[in-house]
Amino acid sequence: MEQPPEDWRRVRTAVLRDAIGIGVATGAYALSFGAISTTSGLSVVQTCALSLVMFSGASQYALVGVLGSGGAALAAAATAVLLGTRNALYGLRLAPLLDVHGVRKVVAAQLVIDESTAMSLGRPSDRANRLGFWATGISVFILWNLGTLIGALGAHALSDPRKVGLDAAAPAAFLALLAPRVRSRTAVGVALLAAAIAIGSVPFVPVGGPVLVAALVAIVVGAVTRAAPSEPPADLPASGPA
Amino acid sequence: MWLAILAGSAGCYALKLAGLSVPRRVLGNARVGHISNMLPVALLATLVAVQTFTSGTHLGVDARVGGLGAAFVAVLLRAPFLVVVALAVGVTALLRLAH
Structure with a gap:
């Protein structure tokens, strides 16, 4: 056309x-x-x-x-x-x-x-x-x-x-990047679980490690749950800068 | 530093190129999509938590927590990205001044 x-x-x-x-x-x-x-x-x-x-x-x-x-x-x-x-x-x-x-x-x-x-x-x-x-x-x-x-x-x-x-700019930037991606209950759960596990693991793993622990959480939860109807398709960008 | 920059950049570029090159059926299924939606959520939530409450491998509460509180309110009010960041920086600086 x-x-x-x-x-x-x-x-x-x-x-x-x-x-x-x-x-x-x-x-x-x-x-x-x-x-x-x-x-x-x-x-x-x-x-x-x-x-x-x-x-x-x-x-x-x-x-x-x-x-x-x-x-x-x-x-x-x-x-x-x-x-x-x-x-x-x-x-x-x-x-x-x-x-x-x-x-x-x-x-x-x-x-x-x-x-x-x-x-x-x-x-x-x-x-x-x-x-x-x-x-x-x-x-x-x-x-x-x-x-x-x-x-x-x-x-x-x-x-x-x-x-x-x-030094507060980076976490605030992450928060602003996170907001448009937390549209479903599963996403809120993943965010809270990952943050809690990361904070809990801080004293025990090297710096930078908690983030990779969180990635594992996402992969496991992502593999055992289904996408909610409100979740945007993964090959479309979330609104907001990233 | 350069190792992180080069390795990270190479990996990011490889992913971009793979998307343009790989047949759709390899990566196009719903479960892969759902996992790749959850990855940034978990990673970004972790980065928020860790960078607000830790210094090195020590947990603690300092002026950043106030700054992030302000940023959270701004996000709830759907403020633009730069407003969220500027608020966090400003409130943190003010709290440090007040101490």
């Missing part, structure tokens, strides 16, 4: 406007990532490298969160990867739409995130959906990295980030 050229121009303008708007919003939220990352002890270069090569908000926050509290490198990496599993499911949904191969596929894969997936849905044509994916992916990529750099430099200039309360 393709439209005549004048319709396409209007659709294209609307898609590009949305893509830039979402880029600006995520760029603003990259400021907080940059600040949290340097507060956690990463250098400005390491912080920017994360936004360039990992490019997945929740995974990046988790990685610097675990490292910042003194966790082992592999525990931090594993937490980030576990949080990135949803991107694989987004890819499943995007593959037939994008139909990319070779170099374009290598580039497209890096841009598979919540925002680009959300913007590739529900447009009047596949062409518009594809544009939504690419325009949003590129716009968010540029502004996410720019925001990270500014946030990192800003927090780096502070002599004692704890004094201004920046």
Whole structure:
């Protein structure tokens, strides 16, 4: 289903406007990532490298969160990867739409995130959906990295980030990321159970360990329960930034 | 630090590429979907709890708890992401000042 050229121009303008708007919003939220990352002890270069090569908000926050509290490198990496599993499911949904191969596929894969997936849905044509994916992916990529750099430099200039309360920024960010995903009773149960087990295990496992204990809880509970009707499909992004 | 950054990034990229490459029937079933919905819930809830109540391997309560309380109220009121984070930071800083 393709439209005549004048319709396409209007659709294209609307898609590009949305893509830039979402880029600006995520760029603003990259400021907080940059600040949290340097507060956690990463250098400005390491912080920017994360936004360039990992490019997945929740995974990046988790990685610097675990490292910042003194966790082992592999525990931090594993937490980030576990949080990135949803991107694989987004890819499943995007593959037939994008139909990319070779170099374009290598580039497209890096841009598979919540925002680009959300913007590739529900447009009047596949062409518009594809544009939504690419325009949003590129716009968010540029502004996410720019925001990270500014946030990192800003927090780096502070002599004692704890004094201004920046050590509370990371858990608050996790709370805001969690909220849109807790829609069913099972999800609330998993959240409370995981938090309780994690707190209980803090004195007994190395730093970063409680997060991996929580992942096991999720896998076990996920395997023995069924998705509630209110649970969003796993290959659709939860509303809100991530 | 670099080990975590590179290993984590490689893993995240591999997952993104796998989604675009793997046939749908391999990962497309409902149970895999449900588990991958529960994973971020458990991980994020744990990160909230651990980063609010611990320093290293010690449990404890400090000004962060007040900041997170404010953030929780903001989340209930559906405040935007940056407002939630800024409130937590501001309240924590004020509580530390008051001490």
